[in-house]
Amino acid sequence: MLPTVSRNVRLYFRLQITQLRALIEYRADFWIGIAGAALQQCAGLVFISALFSQIPEVQGWTVWNVAILYGLVIIPTGFVELFCDGPWRLRADINQGNFDRVLVRPLSPALQQATAFTSIHGLGQVGLGAVVLSIGLSRSAVQWEWWSIPFLLVVLVCAATINGAMNFVVNMTGFWEPSTASAFPTMVVSMREFAKFPLDLYGIVLKVVVTLILPFAFVSYFPTLLLLDRGGRWQLLGLACPAVAALVVLATSWLWRRGLDRYQGVGH
């Protein structure tokens, strides 16, 4: 068991670093990608700063509190684009039958798919997110305890895991509905935008959607409640982040095996 795991980890990094190195070869493209990713997030920041220049706080949330949410959403997004963006190639690979190649290699298909592709622009999101998060934390009334920093790190890792698994889930629909391009995966994944703002503001339907159906609230909202010591008993859900991540990974791996069974190739 253990040797297999360590072999997989080693291979993962090997494959991933090859991909990243290939991307860095193109200097100008590298910077354009990073700028594009950072600019995209800046549009939302412009909205936040415009809003809070008019009103000091919205339902008890200050601009710095919202910055924490924002940072907690975009850092893991960036990490996943750097380290697990391969699933976005899955639909095209299934459609064209290239997925055959993945299946005949003596390597875990999921590992190969995770490293099939990488987007260097994730760096732009990680960088911007780290800045936004630290400014937000330093200017909010955070109840700093010994566990606060380790807790944040655990949340970020679990958040990245959830996002990575979601990348697989949304693109795995290709096993059942093998059309090359669809805006469906993009739409589902984009719902994480909701988690950039406090859940308190949304209507009941949206609250249920981003908590139970797509667990994005566990990535930003609940952990932030815990850090800011507000929200009463709801803040305890912030501790559930690792459990949610584990559940999502289990569900994804079950679905992945079902998907592999479904795959028929295209008659090569």
Add this chain to the structure above:
Amino acid sequence: MRIVASASTRTKPVPKYVSIAQTSLQQAIAYRLTTLFTIGLTFIWVFILYYVWKAAYSDQAVIEGFTWDEMRTYVVLAYAINALVGWRIGAQMMATIRSGEVVIELVRPLNYCGTQLARATGFAVVEGILSLIITVIVGLLFLDILRPASPFMAALFILSLMIGFVSKALIVFSVSLLAFWTLNGTGLMWSQQAIVQVLSGTIVPIALLPGWLRLTAEVLPMRGIVSTPLTIYLGQAEGAQIVQLLALQVAWLIVLWIGGNWAWRRAFAAVETQGG
């Protein structure tokens, strides 16, 4: 452009740019689900902005001259208008530039810039207008958005909307040309989207932008895409002001058209110097 006699439409060919628009219209219809999910994608931020502003207005009746009724209308319509020119047109152009298929475009007896505009129109007829209709229905039924200030303003709004549509298509066109120099089309599209979102007043009305950004947004062509039509729709501008706004839109339209065509010739020259 030739005018086709109505009696003989079957035997005579359709005007060339119209037939290009028809092709992309058919593509948009063929990928119905994609079109629907693209609309859903637009709605995510409409919902976010709707709820955040709703909460903000619970403490305050007027924010920077916008009442809650006006802001709600603004948010819902701004996203629908900005979605009139989607990502498909730029993505397609960049793909043909990358693969080199763009060379074929040169052989055709058509203006390349005009061809892309015709394509954008075809997509917009399905994707854009569908999302605009859905938005307006959802808006009027559930979100209780305001109607245009007056029938005359409604007419001016549609005129301004059309100028804004062509402006945005031309901006996307010019940005896509950069694909001649870089392989990172996604990065370009993202930058373009983000800049248009801010400077057109989609994400937040221009009046609420911080000082320097506001001044920049007021003179640039992007405001014509969303801000100008909506200012007219809401009746926030009058007489001479409207004339000024429309004149600025038309002036930028001319600049963008000339600039786009010039950039296209330059861009194509760049390919030849590399040896094709």
